[in-house]
Amino acid sequence: xxxxxxxxxxxxxxxxxxxxxxxxxxxxxxxxxxxxxxxxxxxxxxxxxxxxxxxxxxxxxxxxxxxxxxxxxxxxxxxxxxxxxxxxxxxxxxxxxxxxxxxxxxxxxxxxxxxxxxxxxxxxxxxxxxxxxxxxxxxxxxxxxxxxxxxxxxxxxxxxxxxxxxxxxxxxxxxxxxxxxxxxxxxxxxxxxxxxxxxxxxxxxxxxxxxxxxxxxxxxxxxxxxxxxxxxxxxxxxxxxxxxxxxxxxxxxxxxxxxxxxxxxxxxxxxxxxxxxxxxxxxxxxxxxxxxxxxxxxxxxxxxxxxxxxxxxxxxxxxxxxxxxxxxxxxxxxxxxxxxx
Numbered sequence: 001x002x003x004x005x006x007x008x009x010x011x012x013x014x015x016x017x018x019x020x021x022x023x024x025x026x027x028x029x030x031x032x033x034x035x036x037x038x039x040x041x042x043x044x045x046x047x048x049x050x051x052x053x054x055x056x057x058x059x060x061x062x063x064x065x066x067x068x069x070x071x072x073x074x075x076x077x078x079x080x081x082x083x084x085x086x087x088x089x090x091x092x093x094x095x096x097x098x099x100x101x102x103x104x105x106x107x108x109x110x111x112x113x114x115x116x117x118x119x120x121x122x123x124x125x126x127x128x129x130x131x132x133x134x135x136x137x138x139x140x141x142x143x144x145x146x147x148x149x150x151x152x153x154x155x156x157x158x159x160x161x162x163x164x165x166x167x168x169x170x171x172x173x174x175x176x177x178x179x180x181x182x183x184x185x186x187x188x189x190x191x192x193x194x195x196x197x198x199x200x201x202x203x204x205x206x207x208x209x210x211x212x213x214x215x216x217x218x219x220x221x222x223x224x225x226x227x228x229x230x231x232x233x234x235x236x237x238x239x240x241x242x243x244x245x246x247x248x249x250x251x252x253x254x255x256x257x258x259x260x261x262x263x264x265x266x267x268x269x270x271x272x273x274x275x276x277x278x279x280x281x282x283x284x285x286x287x288x289x290x291x292x293x294x295x296x297x298x299x300x301x302x303x304x305x306x307x308x309x310x311x312x313x314x315x316x317x318x319x320x321x322x323x324x325x326x327x328x329x330x331x332x333x334x335x336x337x338x339x340x341x
């Protein structure tokens with residue numbers, strides 16, 4: 001098969017690669033579309049602690065089942081349109097045995113710890129599959145995985161109907177979180193961002209966006225929330241200073257939900273945390289329910305998720321696709337189209 005292969009730090013190649021064979025309990029999927037996320041860029045930069053070359057990256061994807069190697073088909077058939085939860089849990093640690101396999105102490109992922117979807121074919125455990133309705137095209141379906149991240153973050157928050165919320169960062173996860181909040185009963189939704197294209201796109205979805213490079217962000221948010229602050233702040237930027245901002249703009253006895261993964265240790269405003277009795281909640285990836293909910297939202301909400309997608313790059317132009325994603329210019333989620341034979 002043809003694949004995009006990470007061959008070493010800052011190096012990725014389009015080449016022929018052995019087609020995978022599904023082991024017991026797995027299916028072979030013909031990939032149709034896959035998205036590039038920040039983790040993939042981190043791997044290419046040689047900064048991911050686990051990913052080792054040679055590796056086929058890619059964990060946000062959709063395609064068709066080609067073959068099934070399982071005595072229990074779990075309701076799936078050859079030809080089904082599917083996406084997959086890319087988590088690989090050990091099943092033995094305390095998290096797994098307690099029913100929280102998504103925070104497995106030994107968690108691994110397709111596209112990081114084993115080959116992923118930047119290729120024509122990928123093998124996945126059958127119990128990680130989800131059917132994609134005909135109403136969702138393959139390219140949009142590649143957004144189901146990051147949408148599940150947003151669903152999980154909102155679901156684990158203390159959101160109540162009518163709450164005022166603020167999302168720091170209007171990148172893919174931040175904007176998806178805002179869309180889930182819009183679909184979940186939040187009243188006032190404020191986004192904070194500095195990149196003009198992201199500000200423009202968030203505005204097209206009807207969100208009020210604060211340009212953090214203009215004026216005083218904290219003062220503006222306090223004014224927009226009648227001086228009380230946001231009920232819940234979702235930190236989706238991962239910058240060195242945004243956690244401090246989050247605690248400053250959150251109301252007394254409010255909640256800060258940490259979605260982003262900062263690359264370095266971040267400063268913390270202990271005074272705000274303590275004096276305001278804030279709850280800080282970390283969230284990681286998603287549980288199976290979040291994938292199901294993400295698919296339902298994408299199918300039934302009426303929201304146009306295609307606005308988040310770039311014009312797809314064919315697999316053979318994968319190097320260009322990564323360059324576009326790395327630039328961050330005029331782009332939200334870069335797609336690789338793997339459908340060509």
